[in-house]
Amino acid sequence: MTDTVVISPRIASAAGNCRDKLDTNEVSWSCTGDSWRSGGSAASHPDLTSFDFVDQILRKLANKSTFPNLRAIVVAGHSAGGQFVARYQMANRVHDSLGVPITYVVANPSSYAWPAATRPLPADDGTPDNAKLAWNTEDVHTKFSYGAFDAKDCASYDRWPFGFQNRTGGYTAKTSDEQLKKQLVSRPTTYLFGQVDVLPLGGFDSSCSAMAQGATRRSRGEAYVKYLNEQMGAKHAVQIVSECGHNDRCVYTTDKVLPVIFPPL
Numbered sequence: 001m002t003d004t005v006v007i008s009p010r011i012a013s014a015a016g017n018c019r020d021k022l023d024t025n026e027v028s029w030s031c032t033g034d035s036w037r038s039g040g041s042a043a044s045h046p047d048l049t050s051f052d053f054v055d056q057i058l059r060k061l062a063n064k065s066t067f068p069n070l071r072a073i074v075v076a077g078h079s080a081g082g083q084f085v086a087r088y089q090m091a092n093r094v095h096d097s098l099g100v101p102i103t104y105v106v107a108n109p110s111s112y113a114w115p116a117a118t119r120p121l122p123a124d125d126g127t128p129d130n131a132k133l134a135w136n137t138e139d140v141h142t143k144f145s146y147g148a149f150d151a152k153d154c155a156s157y158d159r160w161p162f163g164f165q166n167r168t169g170g171y172t173a174k175t176s177d178e179q180l181k182k183q184l185v186s187r188p189t190t191y192l193f194g195q196v197d198v199l200p201l202g203g204f205d206s207s208c209s210a211m212a213q214g215a216t217r218r219s220r221g222e223a224y225v226k227y228l229n230e231q232m233g234a235k236h237a238v239q240i241v242s243e244c245g246h247n248d249r250c251v252y253t254t255d256k257v258l259p260v261i262f263p264p265l
Contacts, residue, residue: 004262005067007057011036011050015043027053037083038113038161039091039171050084051171055094062098071265073102078248079202082109087161090184091172105260107192107251108217110205112224114163115181115232119149119212120223131219135196138240144223146231154208162209185234190260192251193221194244202246217246 012020016031028044029036036042039051054075060066061073077085089104090113120126124143125134134141151157159166164177172180198216200206214220221238228234241257244250252261 005061005070007061009054009057013043034083034161035170037080038087041170049171051088051092054088055092058092058094058098058102062100064099070100072263073098073100074105074261074263075102076105076107076252076261077109078107078251079109079246082107083111083161085109087113087172089187089189090180091175092183095183095187102187103263104187104189105192106189106221107248108194108197108246109221110203110217111162111210111213111220113161113180114158114213114224114227115177115184116227117149117158117163118146118227119157120214120219120227121145121147126214126219126223128215131215132198134216134218134222135198138195138242140238140240141219141222142226144226146223146227149212154212157209157212159209162213181232185228185232188236189234190237190239191221191225192239192241192257192260193218194241194246194251196243196245199245204246 011029012022012026013031014020014022014028018031022028027042027048029050030040030043034040036050039049042048058073061070075085075088085104086106086109089106095102122128123145124130125141126144149157157163160172164180167173197218204217214223225236225238228236239256239260241251241254244254251257
């Protein structure tokens with residue numbers, strides 16, 4: 001498309017056991033863990049977080065002296081990138097200040113930062129067996145119920161980046177829970193879930209904190225968005241991407257998804 005700028009940020013690491021070759025002055029991020037996916041600090045520059053990094057990219061895009069005709073920004077990510085976008089959507093501090101509308105596209109993440117201590121119950125569409133059989137339909141599953149989670153075997157289930165608790169460092173540390181919730185529900189977001197993304201493949205997070213959100217990526221996403229829309233008043237959109245599994249190329253190149261990634265103006 002001749003009227004579109006596509007930017008793919010590089011998150012590289014020469015820390016720990018990682019051996020990425022960094023350019024001069026390139027930032028090195030954490031080699032392991034969820035730090036960069038949730039606004040954590042860089043390994044080489046502790047005062048810089050991954051959300052600061054993307055804030056700066058958006059500021060440059062919105063600079064009228066550089067892109068005077070820019071009319072919209074879409075922040076999109078798949079899998080680990082989907083985790084990043086889901087948390088950046090609720091946390092970033094530039095959404096309302098750039099003078100350019102921003103939308104967010106979250107595709108097939110393994111987990112979310114839940115805004116409440118409740119979690120989907122293992123009933124109806126939330127049972128492991130039904131979640132694994134969800135590939136049978138392109139319809140969005142909605143038979144989810146929510147309740148208290150028994151944390152005796154998973155004390156970390158509601159800690160950031162899986163919930164709002166223990167946000168003691170990084171980009172979100174000084175943002176209140178209420179502000180995060182307000183931003184989470186108010187910012188325009190579309191969630192893309194692969195119809196057959198029901199297998200533990202492609203870096204699937206099977207930690208107890210992630211499993212508390214559901215048995216599969218698709219089930220986790222469907223339950224999460226239903227909670228936001230019905231319990232918190234959000235108006236987020238959901239698309240089940242036909243015949244796609246955990247595959248970014250499949251998800252992003254389908255006819256129904258292209259207008260979400262490249263909205264007509």
